[in-house]
Amino acid sequence: MKSLSEIKVSGSLAAMFSSTSITSILIGVLFYIRNNPSINTMLQVYAPAGTWSGIGLFSYITWIILWLIGYIALRGKKEVGSLRTWLIVFVLSVIIGTLIIEANLEWASLFE
Amino acid sequence: MAMTFVEIVMLLHGFIASIALMAATLLIGVLMFSKELSAEDVSKLKWISVVTAFLVFVMDFLGGYGYTFYRVRDPTSARSIILETAPWAHEVAFESMEYVSLLGPLIATAIAYVVWHYGADIVKEPAVKRALLIMLVIGILWGLALLGAGVIPTRVASVK
Numbered sequence: 450m451k452s453l454s455e456i457k458v459s460g461s462l463a464a465m466f467s468s469t470s471i472t473s474i475l476i477g478v479l480f481y482i483r484n485n486p487s488i489n490t491m492l493q494v495y496a497p498a499g500t501w502s503g504i505g506l507f508s509y510i511t512w513i514i515l516w517l518i519g520y521i522a523l524r525g526k527k528e529v530g531s532l533r534t535w536l537i538v539f540v541l542s543v544i545i546g547t548l549i550i551e552a553n554l555e556w557a558s559l560f561e
Numbered sequence: 562m563a564m565t566f567v568e569i570v571m572l573l574h575g576f577i578a579s580i581a582l583m584a585a586t587l588l589i590g591v592l593m594f595s596k597e598l599s600a601e602d603v604s605k606l607k608w609i610s611v612v613t614a615f616l617v618f619v620m621d622f623l624g625g626y627g628y629t630f631y632r633v634r635d636p637t638s639a640r641s642i643i644l645e646t647a648p649w650a651h652e653v654a655f656e657s658m659e660y661v662s663l664l665g666p667l668i669a670t671a672i673a674y675v676v677w678h679y680g681a682d683i684v685k686e687p688a689v690k691r692a693l694l695i696m697l698v699i700g701i702l703w704g705l706a707l708l709g710a711g712v713i714p715t716r717v718a719s720v721k
Contacts, residue, residue: 450687450688451686451687451688452688453688453691453692455688456686456688456689456692459678461678462674462675462678465670465671465674466671469667469670469671472667473664473667476660476663476664480660495629497629497632497633498625498628498629498632499628499632501625501628501659501660501663502625504660504663505621505625505663508663509666512667532688532689532692533692536692536695536696539671539696540695540696540699543664543667543668543699543703546661546664547661547664547703550656550657550660550661551657551661554652554653554656554657555648555649555652555653555656556652556653558648558649558651558652558653559649559653561648561649
């Protein structure tokens with residue numbers, strides 16, 4: 450019976466994991482910098498939806514581009530790390546992206 | 562009283578969230594209790610995971626549509642009422658739901674891709690099964706937390 454670290458990840462799967470992980474963190478970073486006036490304007494792609502529209506649009510476009518680049522660069526490779534490594538990267542990136550957003554919310558409003 | 566179009570959209574938004582969580586739970590059930598899958602079963606699971614990922618995109622889009630009504634700068638909008646009565650329900654709960662949910666399509670697509678990539682190995686190979694179970698459990702817990710965050714502001718004032 451193989452362990453998680455013995456299961457090798459192919460290039461195409463690594464492209465998915467890497468692009469998804471980077472985008473998860475990017476969403477958090479874009480949320481963090483959204484209050485900068487010039488970035489705020491740039492992120493208001495569709496004004497009625499505010500910065501949500503730009504954060505969504507730019508991060509998903511980045512995701513697709515990164516995935517395509519990763520796929521083209523890694524598609525022939527049979528081993529690009531283990532499933533354990535990529536799973537840790539994926540889980541951590543989801544946690545980091547979520548925590549960056551949560552850390553920048555107005556938690557003080559709970560006590561108003 | 563007849564529902565408005567945006568109320569129907571928001572109802573669909575919540576309905577799709579529930580469907581996605583149920584699909585993820587179904588996949589966990591299959592992983593936990595199946596020793597082997599036929600080619601037909603694998604094909605069904607692949608399509609269920611892909612359709613679920615697509616539905617999560619649709620759910621996000623519908624949420625964004627409702628968001629444009631929610632944040633209207635008008636004293637009668639849901640956002641204005643919530644900020645007046647329970648600011649934290651907007652500042653913490655709603656903002657969490659709206660922005661963190663942008664990660665939803667990423668998680669759902671990653672799960673669908675793993676199911677598609679490994680096929681029958683998701684039940685045959687214990688390590689792959691474990692990896693997928695971890696992703697599904699995280700996806701479900703994350704989704705339930707956001708569902709909870711979404712219900713709080715809706716109880717104060719809903720989008721109309």
